[in-house]
Amino acid sequence: MHSFVTSLVRRPNCITSFSKQIDVPEQYCDLIDLRRAVDLPSMLRAVVRALSDGYTRWQVYPERMFDLVRWAAQSAQCRLRELVSDFPRVEQGLRRSYLFIDLMATNLCGFVSDEVYRRGFDDLNEERYVDWLTRHGAAPATCESALVRGLHDFVFATGTGHPIKWDLAAGVALHLSLRTAVGYRGAMMYKMAAGMGDVVFAPLYEVLRRRGVKFQFFHSVRRLVVDPVHMTLDRIEFERQATPRSGGYDPLVNVRGIQCWPSTPRWEQLPGINATPEGWESPTRKNSSAESVVLRHRHDFEFVVAALPLDVMRLSERTWPVPIGVTS
Numbered sequence: 001m002h003s004f005v006t007s008l009v010r011r012p013n014c015i016t017s018f019s020k021q022i023d024v025p026e027q028y029c030d031l032i033d034l035r036r037a038v039d040l041p042s043m044l045r046a047v048v049r050a051l052s053d054g055y056t057r058w059q060v061y062p063e064r065m066f067d068l069v070r071w072a073a074q075s076a077q078c079r080l081r082e083l084v085s086d087f088p089r090v091e092q093g094l095r096r097s098y099l100f101i102d103l104m105a106t107n108l109c110g111f112v113s114d115e116v117y118r119r120g121f122d123d124l125n126e127e128r129y130v131d132w133l134t135r136h137g138a139a140p141a142t143c144e145s146a147l148v149r150g151l152h153d154f155v156f157a158t159g160t161g162h163p164i165k166w167d168l169a170a171g172v173a174l175h176l177s178l179r180t181a182v183g184y185r186g187a188m189m190y191k192m193a194a195g196m197g198d199v200v201f202a203p204l205y206e207v208l209r210r211r212g213v214k215f216q217f218f219h220s221v222r223r224l225v226v227d228p229v230h231m232t233l234d235r236i237e238f239e240r241q242a243t244p245r246s247g248g249y250d251p252l253v254n255v256r257g258i259q260c261w262p263s264t265p266r267w268e269q270l271p272g273i274n275a276t277p278e279g280w281e282s283p284t285r286k287n288s289s290a291e292s293v294v295l296r297h298r299h300d301f302e303f304v305v306a307a308l309p310l311d312v313m314r315l316s317e318r319t320w321p322v323p324i325g326v327t328s
Contacts, residue, residue, distance in 0.1 A: 022043055027064065076101055102142040110136035125171040130168075219293060234296070236294070245271055251265075
């Protein structure tokens, strides 16, 4: 919140828009060390300062401090309503700032009003997040904004069409929002020094391998066969694309001290394979001489994650319905 307020008050248009004086209730003046009338940016800065530096105040006046947060959030909401009566005509940069202010203010207001700090986040999960925002005074434009939609998209809870179909529990969304907004050190996001496979997946692969997880590469799924009686995955039929040299296959290469995923297989570990086989990644590739491998339910696996694109799964016979939640 501190970085948000700092960026807000550095915008000249925002400062001008929020220059109208706000009357600070007497019971809060000593908590934020302000006079009775002050503009909104100054008030927000003072509240942030009181929240971050006022450990003693939190111990002595816990209820007053929570009331202060609610009052500050509601004041921002009210001032925002005055500024965006003709919201579609607002300049794009200011529009984004106003939407962000309204969303943050509504989250804080609802957090305090519903006593989430006492009751916990799970207590809100019977209500949808967009409904919860509306109940605590968020503008319709905020509830339909890219900020809220993005939060739903992040967990695949958007559905289609109007936000009335968005289905994310309020407690989950609020917890995720707060963790995202304040639960980090330094920058909120960092630019990777290498590719996603190198920075994220290569270390995961190395950790799992050291912990005894076995990896079998170069197997193409040809069929997923469903048991028609129990409607569970009965067997998986693979085609072995290549057999590595003895000792297994090491997929990583070292690039300037970083273990990386190469753009192509490491052909030197795959005897008899042309370095540029046509259609290597194609799901329709056929090899009549390829060895078949079959894994059977309860014999070779209990659970399976069918991490395959839908188009690939449609190529197999009797694919659906494959039960969800299967892991090997």
